[in-house]
Amino acid sequence: MSQSHPTPAALTMTEKIYAAHSNDKNVRAGDIAIIVPDVVLLNDTSGTITTAQLKMMGIKQIANPDQVVVVTDHFYPPKDVTSANSVRMLKNLSHDMGIKHLYDSGRGGIEHALLPEIGLIGPGGLVFGADSHTCTAGALNASGMGFGSTDLAAVLATGELWVKVPPSIRIELTGKPNPFVTGKDIILSIIGQIGCDGALNAALEFGGAGLFHLNIDERFAIANMAVEAGAETCVFEFDEQVQAYIECSGWQEHSPVYPDKGASYQSVISIALETIQPVLAAPPSPDHCKQLKDLLGTKVNQVYIGNCSNGTMTDLRQAASILRHHDVKAEVRLIIVPATNKIYRQAAQEGLLDIFARAGAFVSMPTCGACFGGHMGILAAGETAIATTNRNFRGRMGHIDSQVFLANAWIAAAAAVKGEIYDPARLLKEVSI
Numbered sequence: 001m002s003q004s005h006p007t008p009a010a011l012t013m014t015e016k017i018y019a020a021h022s023n024d025k026n027v028r029a030g031d032i033a034i035i036v037p038d039v040v041l042l043n044d045t046s047g048t049i050t051t052a053q054l055k056m057m058g059i060k061q062i063a064n065p066d067q068v069v070v071v072t073d074h075f076y077p078p079k080d081v082t083s084a085n086s087v088r089m090l091k092n093l094s095h096d097m098g099i100k101h102l103y104d105s106g107r108g109g110i111e112h113a114l115l116p117e118i119g120l121i122g123p124g125g126l127v128f129g130a131d132s133h134t135c136t137a138g139a140l141n142a143s144g145m146g147f148g149s150t151d152l153a154a155v156l157a158t159g160e161l162w163v164k165v166p167p168s169i170r171i172e173l174t175g176k177p178n179p180f181v182t183g184k185d186i187i188l189s190i191i192g193q194i195g196c197d198g199a200l201n202a203a204l205e206f207g208g209a210g211l212f213h214l215n216i217d218e219r220f221a222i223a224n225m226a227v228e229a230g231a232e233t234c235v236f237e238f239d240e241q242v243q244a245y246i247e248c249s250g251w252q253e254h255s256p257v258y259p260d261k262g263a264s265y266q267s268v269i270s271i272a273l274e275t276i277q278p279v280l281a282a283p284p285s286p287d288h289c290k291q292l293k294d295l296l297g298t299k300v301n302q303v304y305i306g307n308c309s310n311g312t313m314t315d316l317r318q319a320a321s322i323l324r325h326h327d328v329k330a331e332v333r334l335i336i337v338p339a340t341n342k343i344y345r346q347a348a349q350e351g352l353l354d355i356f357a358r359a360g361a362f363v364s365m366p367t368c369g370a371c372f373g374g375h376m377g378i379l380a381a382g383e384t385a386i387a388t389t390n391r392n393f394r395g396r397m398g399h400i401d402s403q404v405f406l407a408n409a410w411i412a413a414a415a416a417v418k419g420e421i422y423d424p425a426r427l428l429k430e431v432s433i
């Protein structure tokens with residue numbers, strides 16, 4: 001419950017979003033508040049546990065079917081009978097409970113990329129999801145929080161949940177990134193600096209003049225990985241780029257939040273974008289940040305370009321700029337997965353899918369697939385992958401003795417061509433000579 005706070009107060013963006021979704025408009029960081037999210041997000045892994053919990057609780061009708069979005073993406077299209085049963089379970093739930101927002105992967109995409117794209121989340125909005133990367137929504141001046149499946153069952157049953165409003169860490173971005181430095185390099189560098197628990201139980205809030213140089217796709221890549229620094233959620237400041245995005249997506253509510261001058265932060269971290277170099281996260285964790293120049297020559301067996309953080313048009317265009325001139329090295333498996341149906345079709349229209357297929361890549365409609373070692377790209381013992389994904393824990397993409405390096409799409413594509421970690425800038429120069 002909210003304590004008695006002096007008013008008027010200077011608030012963070014996170015405090016404003018949670019207060020706006022609570023009956024108690026005076027809630028602040030540290031308070032426990034009953035929160036009603038705009039969206040409750042379920043997928044075909046955790047969502048099935050949530051569904052089973054609802055059954056155990058004897059819930060015949062959920063509180064607000066319009067609040068719920070169901071996306072089948074993790075094992076989509078079902079890879080075996082168990083995953084087929086999971087998808088069936090979610091389709092039955094949607095039918096029985098009157099949930100209209102049901103998206104299968106072919107029609108929709110990976111949940112965190114899809115939700116903003118179809119205008120179901122936007123400035124000032126709040127989503128609770130049974131998936132840790134629900135924080136991706138933060139790129140659009142919204143807040144997304146991941147929960148366990150049982151908590152989500154409680155939200156479905158009642159439409160609300162108690163939450164401890166997190167304190168915020170302000171990340172002040174200044175300057176302009178160098179060529180070949182992307183959102184991925186920025187977030188990997190930040191996690192490398194503060195560690196996988198550097199933002200534990202806090203909200204990351206991104207702002208500053210440097211934001212101007214980051215397009216929305218790059219902000220998605222950054223927001224998506226806030227949880228890899230331990231953050232509960234993250235929020236980016238609102239600007240013209242967010243405004244332009246929601247004009248296309250159709251997000252109806254227009255309630256951007258701004259940080260108040262004098263708002264209180266757990267800490268403030270300044271990042272001068274021009275100081276960031278192209279980096280990778282070496283195994284076995286996303287905070288194991290290494291400069292590209294220190295990993296050159298590392299052999300790779302598989303390259304994966306996709307997932308909910310980096311399966312965007314920005315990533316695909318970067319990969320295509322390399323693959324239009326080069327074939328994938330014969331012994332390397334390159335898998336490219338646009339994050340949504342819309343991105344897939346845009347890439348087709350721009351001729352990118354053809355460039356990928358011609359170069360020898362395996363291209364697929366959206367699915368989580370290999371990202372979490374689910375299907376379609378499992379690593380054998382001793383194999384090494386470079387992935388534009390967000391996690392490289394031991395065994396993440398397959399065998400417990402396989403390795404994953406996280407990197408941007410330029411670096412990933414260059415590795416697919418060379419079969420080893422290679423400087424994409426150098427590769428492009430070799431073409432123009």
Ligand SMILES: CC(C)[C@H](C(=O)O)[C@@H](O)C(=O)O
Nearest residue numbers: 045046074130131132133372
């Ligand atoms: C399976 C799912 C619950 C999980 C998550 O919560 O993040 C997955 O999406 C992941 O990336 O590991």
Ligand code: SF4
Nearest residue numbers: 110307308368371372
């Ligand atoms: S793409 Fe990967 S990280 Fe994203 S939701 Fe799917 S499994 Fe999780």
